[in-house]
Amino acid sequence: MLLLGIVGVAAILYMSIAVARDLRLLNSARSDNVQWTLSQTEVEFLEYQMHLGLLAAGAEPDLKTLRREFDIFYSRISTLRQASTYANLRDLPAFSRNLRIVETFLSRSVDGIDAPDAELIARLPELLQLATDVRPNVRMLANSGLNHFAEDSDRRRNNVAVTLTQLAGAVTALLVTLLFLALYLAYLNRQNSRRRAEAVQASARMKIVTGTALDAVVVSDSHGRILDFNAAAEQIFGHAARDAIGADLGMLLVPDHHRDAHVAGMARLRADGEKRMVGKGRVKLEAKRANGEIFPVELAIQSADTDEGEIFIAFLRDISHRVRAEAELVAARDRALAGEKAKTDFLATMSHEIRTPLNGLLGNLALLRDTRLSARQMRSVRNMETSGKLLMSHISDVLDITKYDAGKLRLRPVAMNISTLLQDIVDNQSGAAAAHNTTLEWGWIGPSADWICADRDRIQHILMNVIGNSVKFTRDGRITIEAQVLDNDTGAPRLQIDVSDTGIGMDKALQAQIFDDFMTGDSSYDRDVGGTGLGLGIARRFVKALGGEIEVESEPGVGSTFSIRFPVETMEPPNTHPDIRKPGAPASPKRILLVEDNEINRVVAREMLTAAGHHVTEATNGKRAVELAESEPFDLIFMDISMPVMDGRQATREIRAGQGAAAQTPIVALTANAMAEEQEAFLSDGMNDILTKPLTRDGLLRVIANHTEARTEITASRTDHSNAVAQAYLDDLRATLGIDALAPLLDRFKVEVDDTLAFLKNHPRHTAADIASRAHRIAGSAATLGAVELRTGLLKVEEAAKAGNADAMAEAIDALSAIWSATRPQMRADRRRTLR
Template sequence: MFFTILPTNRKGRGIAFVAGLVAAGAIALLSYNVSREIRLLGSARSDNVQWSLVQTQVEFLEFAQEIERDPVDLTKLRQEFDIFFSRMRTVNEATVFEALRADATVRQHLADLSRFLDEAVRIVDVPDAVVLQQIPRLGMLASEILPTVRALGNSGLDISAIAADSQREKVARTLTQLALAIAGLIGMLLLAILYLYQLNVRIYRRERENKQTSTRMSTVMGTSLDGVIVCDAQGLILQFSPAAEGIFGYAEKEVLGRDIGAVIVPDHMRKAHDAGMERMRENGEKRVVGKGRVKMEAKHREGRVFPVELAIQSAMTDEGEIFIAFLRDISHRVAAEAELVAARDKALASEKLKTDFLSTMSHEIRTPLNGLLGNMLLLRDTKLNPLQDRYVGYMETSGRLLISHISDVLDITRYDAGKLSTRSRPVNISALLQAIVDNQKSTAAHNETSLHWRWIGQNVGWVLSDHDRLQHVLMNLIGNAVKFTRRGKVSVTVENIGQAQNAELMIKITDTGPGISADLAERIFDDFVTGNAAYDRVAGGTGLGLSIARRFVHALSGEIGVDSVVGEGSTFWVRLPVVQTEAPEEPIADEMALPLTRSLDVLLVEDNEINRMVAREMLVAEGHSVTEAHDGPQGVEAANGRRFDLILMDISMPLMDGRTATRAIRSGDGPSKDTVIVALTANVMVDEQQAFLAAGMNSILTKPLSRNALRTLLSQTSRLATDEETNMINKSHSDETREALGEEAFVKLRSRFVTEVDEYHEWLISDEARDFLEIAARTHKVAGSAAVFGADELRKILRAIETAAKAGNITRIRANVAQFTASWTATKSQLSR
């Protein structure tokens, strides 16, 4: 039983083997000791030490008797002497007497006897006559040594008795040790038997657990939805689960022992599979094993290839390393993912189509609106009777309303596309609310409704927020409250519910109107939702106002909601985080508002005849000369023919669009290569406008064309043209810098300056929100570089931008940025001369 069970447990086998060696060694050592002691006892009996010592006395006495005999028989005398001599020699030399000789007294007796024998030899071994003469002396010597002989015998008896006692004690002690060792061995054997019993129980339990585990694994493999394939290191299949049978179409008995590559690996992947198996066998490289789930292709019994998700793990067994593959047919999932990707692409395409549609419709609607409103603007310059003037006013109002609706739709598109940006600048909440309330006073009076606003608690004053977005939200909410309330009351309250500098405004607009049902309140901020969709409704609207307000509030990191009771009224509220700030400095007079210094030669590139006529009449009315081009190629040809002060470039034109025409002018060597080119477009999408600037245009005028915007542009360009007639560069200052640095260093530094200003210009005109301090810091740096090269005019404009940024005056910044764009174009042209 021991040797049957022991090999199943290496640790137990090692312990038992060591214990057996220790026990066997102890017993062997003790047995040897007992045997040696017994041999020593037996040797003492055979030699008969005590008899020899007694015999020594007897033989000495017989020698002494021969000395006293008369007459002396010399032959007998010599014979007895030799016997005694021989006996003493044995005592002195025999091994058995070693213990005796170890005693100091015995050694002294033996020394005395040795001296006696030496003297007796000199008397006995001489001629007979001499011996006879020495007999008396020999008798005297014998008498003297007799006590020593007796003492030697007595000492031997004592020592032998002591040695025998000691030997018996050793034997008894050895036998005791042997008994203890045997008892210990028996105890160890009992422990070993107990341990082996426990080991046997454990092995039995483990075998039972292994059997249960095997049964569970078989059940799992049999019921698993994933196919399970077990292979050895050679790639031969050892197990093939029922799920694998269903996935690949093989029965387990058909594939056992076959190479897995030939069974499930597609033909076009077989070479790579075989190479991977070979690498793994040669150097253990595993590229898929233990790497989690991977997507691959597999081959069905029928030969078709389909996608699978595969995970492989390895394990060591007594037969060597095995590999367990878990496979799942993902054909349906891949098909679903492909459908999902197709749906996503379709949705993205639809979104792009929607954006393109809105952009196109914006352009297509704004283009005729530009002609309509422009002609009405020109019509106002003529003499009109009161009725005609009223009709023109109605048309202008309708046109502006249509423009407002278009802007609302574009704002929704920007927000949903994540491109709706906000600009933080100082806003006086009190002034903003007062202006809105004043604007709505007439409507409230017409509806016989009272309208007022007030602060709850401390007045916050100036905060950083987006003035235009906030104004749009509050105008919509207050306007709706006034519009739907008849003979009632509209009150606006604002309260700071935040702390310290981190203010948080709670603005509530409460009315006593008809109220909103719970169902409508849940979707009132959705697109195209109105309180009443009937044709006879009292108030009109597209249903986009509140949805745009919600988007604007979210863009400002705020919340918006409504609480309403039908028949009692509604309360719309806006919760908006803001940062308190100081009131900005009063803006200085805008230099760009100065009158024109001279008339300009303008090239107008526009394919729409009505829009071209409107722009031409506006330009001529301002005192400028106009050259017209009907499309892009004509515009490029005209610009390459002579120098213009300003080019107004339409974007959407046949044959060649405005961006292509601008790039052609900028890349050519014509006299208008560096002329200010302004996009004249109905497209107000931010990304499109960025593309216009990237194409080389300096600024943008949106349609419908505003006379004020056109006048501002003409004023800027006129002043720039006047400056160009003088110099944009302080020549003496630039020459001093060139002389101080040297020609080569000056050229390198000038090139770096041009790059720096171009990057600053691109950064400044981008639509991303900028922090005022960041604008001031970067502008200050560029202004310092401009001073080095004597760009005094450019530096002056940059200082104005810096001052406006420090004051938080966004209007002033925008005006100076437009001036900077034109100034930099001229400065860069003169800088390279």
């Protein structure tokens, strides 16, 4: 043992010397790292000065690199000024003085560095002079720091060396002491009675631990016999320990439907020692109580080797209460989601139901306006119309919020002139601005991008809300609208519109809430202006739907600036030819079936139609409409959706499926529901168009002109393929889009038709549903572009496919080739016809 002590002391002495050496090296490395940071500060400054000199000498401007090098040097100085590592260094007079000089240099240079590119280039000589003047101070800053840390490092290394030497001596003394203690313990180990007493005590302590544990502890051998069963296990499983010990664990605690898997696992364990669950942490399983109840548990298993063989210790926790809480939480979440859906459905339903009586109100006002009225009566009618339209606007706002929150808002990008839109909005708001003695103006920053492809209605709604908000809260001031096109790294342009006013402004708290629903500001806002507080909330939703963002900066008493940014697709202005169309002849009287259950709406629509010279037949429900369509021919059917007895969708399907006199008559849906997916469902039922309430005379007459004109063309084209295309439709598109924009649209349509005809020729290989869907989709495009005969042929294919009439479908498909041969040459963007 003496020899062992000598060897141990020698080893400790050797290790102490080695540790002292390593610590010296480690401390030196850390000091070197700090010194490297000081040196790197000067290096970063020199790189910034060198690049600045190159730019000032006329090198190609690389302002991004210059700013980055300045920022890196700025960061180094910030580290020297703030890091706790350099706290003692900042107490040195030389270092502190030079640090202040360098910080002053940074403060004087940062405005130029952060200035726009043109200003930065102009200030390069000034920045270079500032850098040249401060260079000696940067050098002295680094040198003073390096000298300080060099001295500090030497002092620290000496201290560590002394400490380790003392530690080595202490360890040596400790080892000697431990050596004597080891000799003493060897003496004690010979006391067998003492060892037995300690073993008994340890066993007793273990029993206390397991007996008082809250989790069940079950110990078993490799054959599944229970060796120990603590008090918590008795309480959880309902078995007494005296009954459980010695029993088979699988028969006692494992549910019947898991017992085969348990037996197989124990067999694998005894055969090859495979342990699938031992040491795998807590897993969720099911267990069985004494009364047969199955309940969830968390189980963790560990193994241990003993003189009697390997044993397994299972820790089980009853998690019934937690599982119930989780189930209740899921149920609460489901109820919350159901409540949110119910709220959305309620808003959509109420918006729909309110539109119906409002349609009657506005329609009757329109009819009343056409009668002989006194000036006072006319003024009252106009006021009522204004109030009704305002109410309709609020209803539309609620519906827009509902659609957005439900994820059902659909964008409809079209070719639009953003400059014209801005001018229209400025003209619209100029009266209100003038009433407040406010100047309203707009303009472009940089090159203009007049024509874009975007959702005009949404953009108009956004701008009207934001600009109207500024007009409300600005008195005796100025409102400026600035538009500019921003290019990003991806090359996709973004349109930014800034609306700045000199109004009352907002504090920080109001700015954080201004885009929330029903937020109208403080009491002063409420006293001065009206509104629901939905405008800016809807604007934010629409901006997000466009893929952009909206922000506000404001200061009370100074004014506010709203910034709107969203991606756009720029385009060339369409070439419109206003003289290519001649005014058409007045529409001839048509036989119209009006299906509407609401008496007021029915009277309004009837009066509007009869005033235009049309013959109107009325039906109050879908079933009556089907009967009339079976027996009488009509030129057009207006079909309400929500009706008693039979709704409009079912009536449309029955009319289309029948062989009545009006089976192929165009059907236009009358609905207050503007949900895009429901409108698509209306069209899939066989409707040709949708007219949303409230109804207007212009809207009714426009729909009649569109569909009765197309039907006339269809009738004529049945015998004469030269009229396969309704040129009036193409004339409208030419006037709206221009020839350059219409040409690619027609080319894409031709490709789609060619693909569809190839698809239909192989109709035996496709299902009837696929054929009907393909024909329906192309028929819609054909109707839009005026290919009326092709549309009729495709509808025949669709109807035959839906009816399951294979012979009729094959015949209709065969006829499409001749129709398309006559139609294709006439689908031209210009007005030249192909001679045959």
